[in-house]
Amino acid sequence: MTRLAELVWDDSFTRELPGDEDTANRVRQVHGAAYSRVMPTPTEAPTLVSASTEMLEMLGLDADIGDDEWFVREMTGNSVIAGTDPHAMCYGGHQFGNWAGQLGDGRAITLGEVLTESDGRQTLQLKGAGPTPYSRTADGLAVLRSSIREFLCSEAMHHLGVPTTRALTVALTGDKVMRDMFYDGRPALERGAVVCRVAPSFIRFGNFEIFAARGDIDNLRRLADYTIRTHFPELLDSPAGPVSKDVYVDWLAEVARTTADMIVHWQRVGFVHGVMNTDNMSIHGLTIDYGPYGWLEDYDPGWTPNTTDASMKRYRFGAQPHIASWNLERLANAVYPLVEEVEPLQDALNSYVTRFNERWPQMMADKLGIVDFDPESDQSLIEGLLELLVRAETDMTLFFRGLADVDTASATIADDELVAPLVEAYYVADQFSGDHRANTVAWLRRYRERIAAGGQADPARRRAMNSVNPKFVLRNYLAQLAIDDADQGDFGLTNELLDVLRNPYDEQPEHERFAAKRPDWARTRPGCSMLSCSS
Numbered sequence: 001m002t003r004l005a006e007l008v009w010d011d012s013f014t015r016e017l018p019g020d021e022d023t024a025n026r027v028r029q030v031h032g033a034a035y036s037r038v039m040p041t042p043t044e045a046p047t048l049v050s051a052s053t054e055m056l057e058m059l060g061l062d063a064d065i066g067d068d069e070w071f072v073r074e075m076t077g078n079s080v081i082a083g084t085d086p087h088a089m090c091y092g093g094h095q096f097g098n099w100a101g102q103l104g105d106g107r108a109i110t111l112g113e114v115l116t117e118s119d120g121r122q123t124l125q126l127k128g129a130g131p132t133p134y135s136r137t138a139d140g141l142a143v144l145r146s147s148i149r150e151f152l153c154s155e156a157m158h159h160l161g162v163p164t165t166r167a168l169t170v171a172l173t174g175d176k177v178m179r180d181m182f183y184d185g186r187p188a189l190e191r192g193a194v195v196c197r198v199a200p201s202f203i204r205f206g207n208f209e210i211f212a213a214r215g216d217i218d219n220l221r222r223l224a225d226y227t228i229r230t231h232f233p234e235l236l237d238s239p240a241g242p243v244s245k246d247v248y249v250d251w252l253a254e255v256a257r258t259t260a261d262m263i264v265h266w267q268r269v270g271f272v273h274g275v276m277n278t279d280n281m282s283i284h285g286l287t288i289d290y291g292p293y294g295w296l297e298d299y300d301p302g303w304t305p306n307t308t309d310a311s312m313k314r315y316r317f318g319a320q321p322h323i324a325s326w327n328l329e330r331l332a333n334a335v336y337p338l339v340e341e342v343e344p345l346q347d348a349l350n351s352y353v354t355r356f357n358e359r360w361p362q363m364m365a366d367k368l369g370i371v372d373f374d375p376e377s378d379q380s381l382i383e384g385l386l387e388l389l390v391r392a393e394t395d396m397t398l399f400f401r402g403l404a405d406v407d408t409a410s411a412t413i414a415d416d417e418l419v420a421p422l423v424e425a426y427y428v429a430d431q432f433s434g435d436h437r438a439n440t441v442a443w444l445r446r447y448r449e450r451i452a453a454g455g456q457a458d459p460a461r462r463r464a465m466n467s468v469n470p471k472f473v474l475r476n477y478l479a480q481l482a483i484d485d486a487d488q489g490d491f492g493l494t495n496e497l498l499d500v501l502r503n504p505y506d507e508q509p510e511h512e513r514f515a516a517k518r519p520d521w522a523r524t525r526p527g528c529s530m531l532s533c534s535s
């Protein structure tokens with residue numbers, strides 16, 4: 001069996017960037033350094049909950065390595081893998097629109113980088129493995145419920161085709177963690193857990209912001225140069241030469257484009273991140289830091305799952321495209337000292353808008369199965385639909401799956417037959433009546449004409465639509481059911497969901513129940529309809 005220590009490890013981040021000279025693990029402001037070396041905290045009785053088969057394979061590990069006691073110890077920080085250089089990164093961030101100063105990896109400890117055969121450099125990081133110099137007032141730990149949510153969702157997002165950090169394992173530490181889940185002064189002990197997550201790097205916008213905010217331009221430049229040389233070498237004319245101003249600008253434009261792509265995917269599948277602070281924005285355009293995220297049930301651009309954001313709704317579904325742009329502006333401000341010219345940075349930021357405006361309408365056209373999409377003439381069809389969807393509680397996932405089954409072939413069709421594939425999508429049957437039903441029928445008739453004009457036959461259209469409109473997403477209540485079982489020591493549903501969500505676009509009739517809309521009991525249940533940041 002291949003042990004973790006036998007993989008090809010690198011430590012470019014700690015080798016090439018300045019580290020904190022103080023090696024004590026106590027909370028502090030860390031200046032002039034990109035990271036602090038820190039060891040994970042041993043735990044009472046580590047046990048594996050689940051491992052991602054695909055991630056084991058990507059890293060070159062055996063499928064049954066989860067049975068190996070050493071592996072479980074390593075995945076919970078109880079044994080340090082030989083050849084790794086554990087550390088926590090220093091970063092800052094804008095939280096809910098305000099500069100928050102130093103944040104950093106308060107409960108994430110990066111082990112090192114594996115040079116994989118298939119997927120290049122992959123950084124492994126333990127989340128919840130104990131305090132670091134960046135833990136501020138918190139404990140550096142994570143609970144089982146939030147760890148299962150991160151593990152399942154990051155793998156599900158990957159299979160949906162959404163750029164994301166990945167998860168290798170989720171494991172119980174055997175320790176208890178105190179959490180005030182509802183921030184109502186009723187803390188309780190919960191099971192502690194650690195997720196091992198994986199990404200090319202975990203560098204965030206905030207890693208640049210902290211150096212800029214402190215006027216530490218030398219280290220800002222070192223970080224930018226390291227990032228570009230290591231993760232964006234295609235932007236360089238010569239790998240060894242200095243990084244020019246143009247390259248910093250090109251890099252910002254690249255981050256802007258990949259961020260736009262990520263947001264378009266979020267809007268496609270109905271994902272709401274919940275905490276789009278700049279410290280939660282990956283420079284690789286990956287979905288990162290799964291906290292109080294949620295999935296749209298009824299299509300509502302004003303919805304956010306995050307109770308902390310309930311009044312402002314800054315990070316609501318419909319605001320995500322704008323917020324990403326605002327966050328990119330913060331990154332542009334941070335790298336300004338390296339470029340010292342506003343215009344090229346502004347141009348780079350404009351790549352976000354250009355890319356988003358190009359990709360979002362195309363994504364919507366794909367959801368509708370329009371093959372010969374014309375942004376001008378088709379815009380009103382798309383807008384018309386989005387206006388309809390908010391008028392009644394309409395399950396986004398079921399609606400688009402149902403739309404694929406709408407008959408566009410028959411010359412004439414009765415209203416009842418036309419809407420039949422969509423009826424299941426409505427949460428309140430009464431709401432799909434009267435004017436709303438009539439308007440929906442009118443829109444569907446326009447849609448039929450449009451599809452007929454495009455000349456795509458229904459079976460081909462259905463196949464195309466079903467490849468971009470998922471059947472299975474990690475519905476909020478499904479994650480909560482898996483957590484309820486896991487809290488009782490039963491990980492069956494966690495592993496079953498992991499498996500179903502591997503093929504989110506396939507019908508999987510044997511798993512039909514996981515495609516059902518939110519049951520009524522889940523409408524107001526915490527964890528299903530709203531989440532706090534407590535994790």
Ligand code: AMP
Pocket residue numbers: 103104105106107108134135136138139140141142275279280289291533535
């Ligand atoms: P988040 O909103 O979860 O991305 O976290 C914001 C900041 O708080 C980051 O610096 C985290 O590392 C830190 N943080 C969150 N939870 C904990 C915890 N339990 N212990 C230490 N730091 C934490």
Ligand code: MG
Pocket residue numbers: 279280289
């Ligand atoms: Mg974070």
